Amino acid sequence: xxxxxxxxxxxxxxxxxxxxxxxxxxxxxxxxxxxxxxxxxxxxxxxxxxxxxxxxxxxxxxxxxxxxxxxxxxxxxxxxxxxxxxxxxxxxxxxxxxxxxxxxxxxxxxxxxxxxxxxx
Amino acid sequence: xxxxxxxxxxxxxxxxxxxxxxxxxxxxxxxxxxxxxxxxxxxxxxxxxxxxxxxxxxxxxxxxxxxxxxxxxxxxxxxxxxxxxxxxxxxxxxxxxxxxxxxxxxxxxxxxxxxxxxxxxxxxxxxxxxxxxxxxxxxxxxxxxxxxxxxxxxxxxxxxxxxxxxxxxxxxxxxxxxxxxxxxxxxxxxxxxxxxxxxxxxxxxxxxxxxxxxxxxxxxxxxxxxxxxxxxxxxxxxxxxxxxxxxxxxxxxxxxxxxxxxxxxxxxxxxxxxxxxxxxxxxxxxxxxxxxxxxxxxxxxxxxxxxxxxxxxxxxxxxxxxxxxxxxxxxxxxxxxxxxxxxxxxxxxxxxxxxxxxxxxxxxxxxxxxxxxxxxxxxxxxxxxxxxxxxxxxxxxxxxxxxxxxxxxxxxxxxxxxxxxxxxxxxxxxxxxxxxxxxxxxxxxxxxxxxxxxxxxxxxxxxxxxxxxxxxxxxxxxxxxxxxxxxxxxxxxxxxxxxxxxxxxxxxxxxxxxxxxxxxxxxxxxxxxxxxxxxxxxxxxxxxxxxxxxxxxxxxxxxxxxxxxxxxxxxxxxxxxxxxxxxxxxxxxxxxxxxxxxxxxxxxxxxxxxxxxxxxxxxxxxxxxxxxxxxxxxxxxxxxxxxxx
Numbered sequence: 001x002x003x004x005x006x007x008x009x010x011x012x013x014x015x016x017x018x019x020x021x022x023x024x025x026x027x028x029x030x031x032x033x034x035x036x037x038x039x040x041x042x043x044x045x046x047x048x049x050x051x052x053x054x055x056x057x058x059x060x061x062x063x064x065x066x067x068x069x070x071x072x073x074x075x076x077x078x079x080x081x082x083x084x085x086x087x088x089x090x091x092x093x094x095x096x097x098x099x100x101x102x103x104x105x106x107x108x109x110x111x112x113x114x115x116x117x118x119x120x
Numbered sequence: 121x122x123x124x125x126x127x128x129x130x131x132x133x134x135x136x137x138x139x140x141x142x143x144x145x146x147x148x149x150x151x152x153x154x155x156x157x158x159x160x161x162x163x164x165x166x167x168x169x170x171x172x173x174x175x176x177x178x179x180x181x182x183x184x185x186x187x188x189x190x191x192x193x194x195x196x197x198x199x200x201x202x203x204x205x206x207x208x209x210x211x212x213x214x215x216x217x218x219x220x221x222x223x224x225x226x227x228x229x230x231x232x233x234x235x236x237x238x239x240x241x242x243x244x245x246x247x248x249x250x251x252x253x254x255x256x257x258x259x260x261x262x263x264x265x266x267x268x269x270x271x272x273x274x275x276x277x278x279x280x281x282x283x284x285x286x287x288x289x290x291x292x293x294x295x296x297x298x299x300x301x302x303x304x305x306x307x308x309x310x311x312x313x314x315x316x317x318x319x320x321x322x323x324x325x326x327x328x329x330x331x332x333x334x335x336x337x338x339x340x341x342x343x344x345x346x347x348x349x350x351x352x353x354x355x356x357x358x359x360x361x362x363x364x365x366x367x368x369x370x371x372x373x374x375x376x377x378x379x380x381x382x383x384x385x386x387x388x389x390x391x392x393x394x395x396x397x398x399x400x401x402x403x404x405x406x407x408x409x410x411x412x413x414x415x416x417x418x419x420x421x422x423x424x425x426x427x428x429x430x431x432x433x434x435x436x437x438x439x440x441x442x443x444x445x446x447x448x449x450x451x452x453x454x455x456x457x458x459x460x461x462x463x464x465x466x467x468x469x470x471x472x473x474x475x476x477x478x479x480x481x482x483x484x485x486x487x488x489x490x491x492x493x494x495x496x497x498x499x500x501x502x503x504x505x506x507x508x509x510x511x512x513x514x515x516x517x518x519x520x521x522x523x524x525x526x527x528x529x530x531x532x533x534x535x536x537x538x539x540x541x542x543x544x545x546x547x548x549x550x551x552x553x554x555x556x557x558x559x560x561x562x563x564x565x566x567x568x569x570x571x572x573x574x575x576x577x578x579x580x581x582x583x584x585x586x587x588x589x590x591x592x593x594x595x596x597x598x599x600x601x602x603x604x605x606x607x608x609x610x611x612x613x614x615x616x617x618x619x620x621x622x623x624x625x626x627x628x629x630x631x632x633x634x635x636x637x638x639x640x641x642x643x644x645x646x647x648x649x650x651x652x653x654x655x656x657x658x659x660x661x662x663x664x665x666x667x668x669x670x671x672x673x674x675x676x677x678x679x680x681x682x683x684x685x686x687x688x689x690x691x692x693x694x695x696x697x698x699x700x701x702x703x704x705x706x707x708x709x710x711x712x713x714x715x716x717x718x719x720x721x722x723x724x725x726x727x728x729x730x731x732x733x734x735x736x737x738x739x740x741x742x743x744x745x746x747x748x749x750x751x752x753x754x755x756x757x758x759x760x761x762x763x764x765x
Contacts, residue, residue, distance in 0.1 A: 009163070010138075011395070012130045012171050055166045082170055084188070086294050090323060093300045099351060100301075102293060104173040113351040120305055120347060 002048030002118045003029040007038040007064065008080065009056040016105060017051060017080070024111040035059025039067035042075065049076045049118055051101070054088050062092055069096045076117050080105075131175055132224045133395060138164040138171075139220060140461045143213050147464045150206050162191045168216065176228070180219045183234040186241035187212055190248070199248035208244060210465070212237045279310065279336040281361035282344060287330040292352040296327040302356075303333070305347040310337020334361055398491065401452060408441075408448050409730040412641070413749050415441045416727070420752050449490070449638055456534050456543075457485035459498045463505055467530060470509040477516050477527040478509055484534035489541055490638035496615045497543075497635065500608040504545050504631055505532070507605075512549030512629055522626065524548070536637070539659065543633040552623040554580045564589065581621050585609045613762050616642075616657075616745070618711070642731050644748070644758060646724040647707060649693055650700040653756045655729060655748055656707060656718070660761040663708040667719055681717065683708070689716045691764055696743070696757075709761045716764060731758050 004026050008014045014031050021028060029047035032038040036059045042050060050068060054061040061079060068075045079092045079100040089100050099117040101110050142164040145157040169184035187209065193199040215237055219229040286302050288295040299322050306312060315333040317326060337344060341358055348356040415438060422430040460482050467480040489497070513519075513528030520526055531546045558572040561583045567575070575583075583589060587606040612619045617635035636642075636659070644655035665683060672681050672690055679690040688708065692699075703719035729748040745760035 010134050010167055010171060012127060012134045013167075013174070015130060016127060016174055055163050057160075057163060082166070082173070083293060084185075084192075086297065086325070089294060089297050090300060093297060093304060094323075096304075098301065098305070100294070100297060103170040104176075109351070116350045120308075120350075 001025045001027070002114070003027050003045075004114070005029045005032065005038070005041055005045055005047035005050045007032045007035075007041075007050060007056070007061070008053040009033050013053065013080070013103075017110070020105060020107045020110050021051075021114065023107060024114065026114065035061065035064030035067070038064040039071070042068045043071055046072075049078060049114060051078050051080055051114075052092075052097070053080045054085060054092070062088065062095060065092055065095050065097055076120065078113060078117055127175065128223065128226075129397065130395065131171055132220055135168055135171060135216075135220045135223070138168050139213060139216055142168075142216070143210070143465050144461060146206065146209055146213065147468060149201055150203075150468070153201070158191065158195050162188065162195050165191060172219075172229070175223070177219070177223065178230075179232065179234050180216065180229045182238055183212060183215060183219075183241075186238045186245070189245055190241055193245070193248055205244060208237070208240055212241065279338050281313070281334055281336050282341065282358055283332065283334050283361045284344065284348060285330065285332040285357045286348050287354045287356075289352040289354040290329065295329050296322050296325050298350065298352050299327055299331055301350055302348045302353060303331075305350065306333070306335055306337075306344060309339040309344060309347055310335045312336075401448075401491075405448055405452065408445055409641070409732075411441050412445060412728070412730050416750060417752065445641065449641070452490050452492075453488035453637065454491055454494055455486050455488050456494070456541075458494060459501060460485040460532065460534075463501070463532065466502060466505055467509055470506050471513075474510060475515065476509060476513050478513055479527050479529050481529070481531045483532070487534040487536055487541055488637065489635065493615050493617075493635055493638065496611055497633075500611040500619075500633075501543070501545075503605075503608050505530070508545055508547040508549070508629070508631075512547035512551075514550050518550075539636065541635045541637050543635065545631040545633075546628065547630075548628040551625045551627055551629055552581055552584070552621070553625070554623075557581070557583055560589065561586070577623070581623060584621070585619075618762070641728055642758070643726065644729050645707070645726050646750070646756070647705075647718075647720040648722040648724055649703070649720050650698045651721075652697040653724065653750070653754060654693070654697070654720075655756050655758040656709065657758065657761065658726060660709045660711060661707055662710045662715070663706075664723065665706045665708060665717075667704055667706040667717075669703075681706070683717070686715070691716045691718050693718060709764070711762050711764075718759075718764075729756075729758070 001024075004021055006014050006017050006021070006028060008017065008031075011033075014033075018028055018031070029045045030041050032041045034056050038050070038052065039059070052061045052065055056064075059067070065077050065079075068077060073096070075096070076099075077092075077097045079089055079097045080103060081089050081100050082103045089097075092100070098120060099113045101113050142161055145154075145160045145164070148154050148157040149161070165184050165188045169181055169188055172180035172184060190199075190205070190209070194201060212234075215232060215234050219232050219234075222229050222232060284306070286299065288298045292298055300319075303312065303315070303319065303322075313334045313336055315331065317331060321327065322331070335344065339347075341360075345356050345358050348358075415434075418430075418434055418437065421427075422434055463482065464480055467478055470476075471478040508530050509528075513530065514522070514524075516526040519528065529546075529548045531544070533544045533546070535542055554577050557580050558567075558575060561567045561580075562569050562572050566583060566586050566589065584605045585608075587604070589604055589606065609619050612633055612635070615635055617633055620632045620634070621629060622632075623629040643658040645658055645661060647654050647656060663683075667681070672679050679692070680687050681690055682688075683706075690706075694700075700719075700721055702721040705720050705723060706717045707720055707723075708715055708717045727750075729750070731746040731748055733746045734744065742763050743760055744757045746758050747755050748758055749755055
């Protein structure tokens with residue numbers, strides 16, 4: 001079980017994800033609504049894991065991932081993606097993301113990925 | 121579906137924001153290329169797609185997906201916007217809006233079939249060269265995997281070597297990505313010497329679901345297996361590579377990444393913003409209103425019974441209630457952008473329909489209004505804007521002939537002016553044709569020919585607000601919806617606002633709406649006539665004067681008084697409260713430059729009251745806008761000056 005920072009520009013997705021993560025026994029370290037906020041919150045909260053949306057205003061998920069990796073190379077970041085974004089996800093994995101989950105989220109899959117990434 | 125019910129409200133609220141953002145930016149790119157706007161559109165559509173998929177609204181998702189595909193092309197620069205595409209996308213956004221409405225009403229969007237739009241989008245996509253998208257999306261996994269035997273030139277020293285084969289689960293949607301994650305995790309523990317297919321091949325999507333690699337690592341078999349065995353990995357087989365003696369197996373203490381920093385205490389988990397159901401806010405507002413009434417009651421009781429001890433307590437309650445009231449007012453305020461945002465679209469549609477060229481400028485959208493005022497403002501404002509384009513702005517040819525720029529200008533400006541919010545709608549069109557107005561009015565029997573000839577411009581313009589008046593030659597789709605300016609005025613007045621028009625032939629018209637930022641709580645003067653109390657809104661009172669019966673003059677059936685060289689009509693409230701013989705004070709009220717005065721017996725004082733609407737059982741009561749309950753429980757009518765002068 002870990003402390004998780006949820007990054008997504010919509011409250012809807014954050015709430016959805018938060019409830020899934022709660023149901024898996026995780027705690028929510030915090031939430032961020034854009035890439036800039038994500039990097040700032042990461043620095044401040046030092047969560048065990050970050051779920052990162054790709055398409056966001058101000059700073060997109062890839063840039064935020066780079067920012068977080070610059071602060072903490074060991075950061076565990078799971079990308080939130082949708083079908084059709086393979087290239088983005090690959091870029092994220094090469095940049096240092098540890099995993100990905102696909103929207104629409106299925107609770108068991110999300111929890112499995114989070115568990116696996118936390119165990120690395 | 122039911123598990124998502126809890127998210128419905130959130131979904132609707134955020135989808136509306138995204139829909140608005142979509143339309144706003146579609147209109148921006150219609151004017152010319154703008155990469156930021158394209159990015160914003162892509163983000164909004166993408167978000168709508170994700171959210172609708174999560175809610176299980178398949179039709180909505182399908183539509184968003186098709187729109188997203190188009191914007192992927194445009195964003196990458198491989199396709200350009202066209203007028204056809206703009207129209208199609210705006211049409212799609214309309215369907216999206218209906219879908220959101222449907223969801224808000226408890227539906228699941230299935231009643232709105234987007235097939236037509238989706239087909240059109242797909243057709244457009246293939247015309248624009250959708251092949252490039254397809255290529256990116258379905259990278260074939262069949263191509264020859266290229267082995268990479270020289271993955272690294274790094275010296276692996278005498279570390280133990282392992283051969284690992286990994287198979288990704290067949291149901292996995294992005295097998296290549298899973299493979300990359302597994303490789304990445306393994307690389308954190310050691311050095312990969314050979315890998316088949318190569319990392320580059322996997323990156324290009326040339327991956328059929330299984331890979332083999334050799335790694336030099338001191339992490340140990342178990343750690344390596346754990347690293348490779350992630351989500352959607354069907355199997356990982358690991359065995360020590362041949363021709364290599366096993367070295368220290370004890371090294372498994374390993375390179376496991378350190379836990380990411382010490383967890384900080386929970387202090388940062390505060391939530392800064394909340395979304396609250398509007399009905400709850402309304403309920404709180406009602407409670408605050410009750411508090412305001414009872415505060416007055418408490419004050420009165422303390423005064424009546426001379427209970428000195430209560431003074432301090434009442435003063436405290438007084439302050440808290442005032443603060444609470446102010447806070448509630450602020451909470452209920454929302455920026456005008458809420459309704460302004462959809463207007464550029466309206467202007468565009470009307471202009472296109474009428475083949476007119478219009479530049480629409482909005483300012484002051486951040487000005488705030490109470491939600492209830494905002495609700496009532498939407499339709500009148502929409503009507504005025506349609507009118508401005510439809511009736512106000514001339515065709516480009518006419519404009520050129522008149523020496524004006526082809527493009528008409530419509531400006532919507534909102535600003536706060538002391539206790540009011542002023543919304544101005546200015547166009548540089550033809551202005552109101554006063555002669556035509558007079559002619560129509562005579563035709564419709566609203567005035568006589570003789571009266572028409574003596575009318576001033578202002579008075580003629582006033583005719584536009586008469587019920588049943590419309591100068592449009594024929595009923596159009598755009599502004600001829602059976603609603604005239606009379607309805608606009610009535611709506612604005614029901615919000616306790618006023619509407620004024622100024623017009624200059626050939627130069628354009630200017631509509632000015634004056635609105636109270638909030639409706640519920642009003643500052644009134646309490647007066648007494650014949651022992652009965654009445655409340656008059658302070659905002660409409662301009663003067664309180666002495667009155668002697670002898671000063672009044674009878675003019676026809678009416679009665680007037682000369683006050684500071686001005687003849688002002690006297691409005692007796694005898695039929696409301698009965699005739700009074702005292703009446704030594706005149707309250708002069710004004711509405712739209714027109715004055716009248718009300719004789720009263722006594723001015724009791726000024727106070728903030730909560731105006732409650734009259735029950736519909738009572739029906740329309742001209743002159744009374746509602747009632748208020750004073751501290752002593754007395755129910756007092758609040759005068760509606762607008763309908764009196």
